[in-house]
Amino acid sequence: MSAPHEASVFAVAGTASAGRPVGAVRATVLCYRVLLRQIVSAGRLWALGALGAAMILVGWVVGNAAEDGTDGLVDPLLTGASYADGFGLILIVPIVSLVFAAAALGDARDDGTLVYLWLRPIGRAPLALGAACAAVTVALPLCVAPTVAGGWLATDFVAGSGAVALGALAAAALGAVAYSCVFVLLGLLFRKAVLWGIAYVLLWEGLAVGLGDFAERLSLRGYARAVLARIADVDLGFTTYGLVAAIFVLASVSALSLVLATVRLGRLDVD
Template sequence: MSASAMSPDSVAANRHVGAVRATLLCYRVLIRQIVSVGRLAALGALGAIMIVVGWVVGVAGADRDFGSSAMLRDGAGYADAFGLIVIVPIISLVFAAASLGDARDDGTLVYLWLRPMGRAPVAVAAAAVSMTVALPLCVAPTVLGGWLASGRVAGSGDLAVGILTAAALGTAAYSCLFVLLGLLFRKAVLWGIAYVLLWEGLAVGLGDFAARLSLRGYARSVLAHLADVDLGFDPNRLATSIIVLACVSVVSLGLAALRLRHLNVD
């Protein structure tokens, strides 16, 4: 029996797997799909490059004795330019798009479709799987790279906390958004890269209004506030930035669950 032959109403009528149990079941199935040596090696190498370059930037700045304020600004700017615009969205995209995309392509998603459970746990599990793998690969190099680029001057501890918070919130929001993207488009990675490069990479430079339509703009505001560093723009309020990033995560998962409800899988 194919999953496409099952209507949403018939699935709902026979549903008996609880939400928590269903989420754990989906998590165990999906985590095996996205973790591969090739992906971990390639994206881990990207993070290693950021750390090494950050160290070089920090050593160069210390030799020139720019002063602690300038070094902190350099560290924050480096974490923003390399971490928040390259590392965080790209790594989140790769794993989030694969979380359901790989399962859909190899037929694993049919197995989940035949289970008597709701669709929301599938979306939540997909996002959780993506974040499980993406968070350490995104946060660690972004924090270390930015901290090293600051030359470890006084105040670099607060900078590291700001980078960590911004990178973690950004990774969560991107992961949820790209899970949805993976359900809307077959070649989600290509669409996601176009979005990251053409919009996220440019929006902040187009002015404050455009930055408010960019996830990077809010993540970068969190960094600016927590690290108390002037990044050369008018940041959003800290509370507003956190709420927007959280809302993007929740709304994206809600839309993903809705999309899953109406998706036919053969």
């Protein structure tokens, strides 16, 4: 981290009095502001924005190809939902969430700036929540916009395409929140969290889910895909649970990850 940026982080952290406990809400806002500055960089935004733009472009190509087809056997709604699932939920959402969430506390710990927050009378739960909120703030538009636009374009705007877009929006948003919470925890557990996260996304979320219903039940993507399938009213396979159950699981995983991150922060030595 550059010296000016480090100084600005310290200045924000120093706004809380060192002598008095900081309330939970104020502490969360403080941590959010500090960590949001920490994770946002032009390089990350450009690279991940370009990935999202590529998804939108390919979705437009897929939609035009479906329009030009002559066999009449292709369901445009299934094509759009499958594209939102196969490109958005399997690649864009987890990768974008990983990059920002793993860095939220992982980078601050590695470069020594986390100690600035450690010196404040701040609880560990607000720090974990602030980190997750910072990651979600940046990741959410970069996940939702390409997943929704790509899936919608791939339907070629046929009747019912709005439901596909709505399902993609809900699935991408819920998935981004859940992945961000999980990867905040991952950033505290491993030094090279991005590498571990990529391995998890590619080997488990990408491959194991295709093995059947049991594997899907152990995958965040499986529940996000269920949200998409139920709202869009399409059959994406292996979605044997309902919309409410899928949302409940994603929310529960998010909450549990933050609790574990709080516990990990309480046991972490920072110098």
